[in-house]
Amino acid sequence: MFVKGESNEDGAYQKSIRTNILAQIQTKLAIFDPMLQQFKEHLDNHFPYLRNEPVLIAISGGIDSVVLTHICNELEIDFVLAHCNFKLRGNESDDDEKFVQELASSLGKKIRTTSFDTDTHAKNHKQSIQVAARELRYQWFQKVLEEHQLKYVLTAHNTNDNLETFIINLTRGSGLEGFTGIPPINGNIVRPLLAFSRDQITMFAIKTGIEWREDKSNASVKYIRNKVRHKILPVLQDINPNILDSFKKTLEHLNESQDMIDAEIQKVSENIITKDNLGILKMNIDEILKLSYPKAYLYQVLKKYGFTEWNDVVSLLSAQSGKQVFAKEYRLLKDRQFLMLTKTEATVSQNKVYEILETMDKIDIPISLHMQATKEKVIKSSVDILVDKDLLNFPLHVRKWGYGDYICPIGMQGTKKLSQLFKDRKLSLIDKENVWLLTDAMDTIIWVIGMRQDRRFSVSKSTKSILKITRS
Numbered sequence: 001m002f003v004k005g006e007s008n009e010d011g012a013y014q015k016s017i018r019t020n021i022l023a024q025i026q027t028k029l030a031i032f033d034p035m036l037q038q039f040k041e042h043l044d045n046h047f048p049y050l051r052n053e054p055v056l057i058a059i060s061g062g063i064d065s066v067v068l069t070h071i072c073n074e075l076e077i078d079f080v081l082a083h084c085n086f087k088l089r090g091n092e093s094d095d096d097e098k099f100v101q102e103l104a105s106s107l108g109k110k111i112r113t114t115s116f117d118t119d120t121h122a123k124n125h126k127q128s129i130q131v132a133a134r135e136l137r138y139q140w141f142q143k144v145l146e147e148h149q150l151k152y153v154l155t156a157h158n159t160n161d162n163l164e165t166f167i168i169n170l171t172r173g174s175g176l177e178g179f180t181g182i183p184p185i186n187g188n189i190v191r192p193l194l195a196f197s198r199d200q201i202t203m204f205a206i207k208t209g210i211e212w213r214e215d216k217s218n219a220s221v222k223y224i225r226n227k228v229r230h231k232i233l234p235v236l237q238d239i240n241p242n243i244l245d246s247f248k249k250t251l252e253h254l255n256e257s258q259d260m261i262d263a264e265i266q267k268v269s270e271n272i273i274t275k276d277n278l279g280i281l282k283m284n285i286d287e288i289l290k291l292s293y294p295k296a297y298l299y300q301v302l303k304k305y306g307f308t309e310w311n312d313v314v315s316l317l318s319a320q321s322g323k324q325v326f327a328k329e330y331r332l333l334k335d336r337q338f339l340m341l342t343k344t345e346a347t348v349s350q351n352k353v354y355e356i357l358e359t360m361d362k363i364d365i366p367i368s369l370h371m372q373a374t375k376e377k378v379i380k381s382s383v384d385i386l387v388d389k390d391l392l393n394f395p396l397h398v399r400k401w402g403y404g405d406y407i408c409p410i411g412m413q414g415t416k417k418l419s420q421l422f423k424d425r426k427l428s429l430i431d432k433e434n435v436w437l438l439t440d441a442m443d444t445i446i447w448v449i450g451m452r453q454d455r456r457f458s459v460s461k462s463t464k465s466i467l468k469i470t471r472s
Helices: 008-031 035-046 063-074 091-107 118-124 129-148 159-172 198-208 224-239 243-269 285-289 294-305 310-318 418-424 429-433
Strands: 055-058 079-085 111-115 273-275 281-284 324-326 330-335 338-343 354-356 369-374 384-388 396-400 436-439 445-448 466-471
Touching: 035 063, 035 198, 055 063, 055 129, 063 079, 063 091, 063 198, 079 091, 079 129, 091 111, 111 129, 118 129, 159 224, 159 243, 224 243, 243 294, 281 285, 285 294, 285 310, 285 338, 294 310, 310 324, 310 330, 330 429, 338 429, 384 445
Parallel strands: 055 079, 079 111
Antiparallel strands: 273 281, 281 338, 324 330, 330 338, 354 396, 369 466, 384 466, 396 436, 436 445
16 A cells, blocks of 8 residues: 555556566565564574663665564564655655654554755755765754653664665775774664665565555665665676675674774774873874884774874874864874874864953853952962952953963062973973963963962052952
8 A cells, every 4th residue: 555645656656666676576585584583583682672672763664664663563672763854855755754654653653753954954064965864864863862761773774785885985995994884883873684685675575565665766876875776786796696695794804803903903002192181182103103004003093083184194293293184073283292182173262352350250261260359368279379459450351372471470580481481381282272361451461370370460468458269
């Protein structure tokens, strides 16, 4: 049966697709394996926790996700369905939504649906339609998981999808991880159908009389994945009818190799990588250069941070201090004998000056400072200073330091440039970037915050009003 409200043209297309599929695989039905039992055993061996609590099933209306839904229902797994209408195929997209709603109703299951203006999102973010759709749906899945207090979302990727992804990565150029396949588990995303081929899924659907929706765009070779599916895989299957089984064995070997590499990288990194109290990753260049393959090591360690220009990364090993390479969210900085990894996202402007009025007792941006009157005469912590309030010119300012800045340090005669102060303290380039100054309205430095106080505002015997300033 077809979903109510679908067009005659679309209904004819859906029927035609089913007829063609049945004709192509009817000879295979004689050797059909009981997929339901295989899936049950696969679930028990690899995903037993999915039986213990409700899950979310991502359903498009296509054969893979519909079969996954029916199998989970047969095995009495508790689930909620989630469907995204990407508004890319007009009435067909709406018919898909109606179909999954009717399926949920027939199974007595809850369903969540949403729709996206995928085309606009792709244009605004300069993404392909496929990337935009993926980003939108996975972000929404996480929201639904939270709203329904569910732990896992199940998607219906199969072995064919895995092989297609492998070939696509091969054409684009990839490291070993690009050839280890789609992970069965990625955080809270679980793919229990990865062990099953498209033929197995299709035969199960036909054998059991399951109805599904067929996306017309799947027949087009406009998209790379479809071109691989319709042009390349048939040739590979002609060369080797058991290509999917061979592929599974290849994936197993590649994953074992990746596991071995990961273990070795972890062992080697113990002598190379440290992390400071700010979470900054520091890599010892001298130790990296002792390795037989520095570039391969850097790739394995840094690939998860989004770097792609690996020749530029390697060139940092011999570059001058201050050189940087950027990824989307991270940067790698050469600082003397270290490569330092930090996030690039800035929560405050490096050039902005933040104002503290005399009436204020605290600020939280760009850093947290607390001001209060006190009778204390001696500071007890490096996060506190005591100043003579009557010497202050309000409003006070918090800003970044510059190379012309200097202070008159307490306990010293004369002045000292901040650049020299930082050199004496052996601050890294990143440490220097994180230094904030507290100045008065005339831009005279009161405090190199958390580091050194200027004596021009210090408390004396004649001080009548003492202000305690604390970095919290």
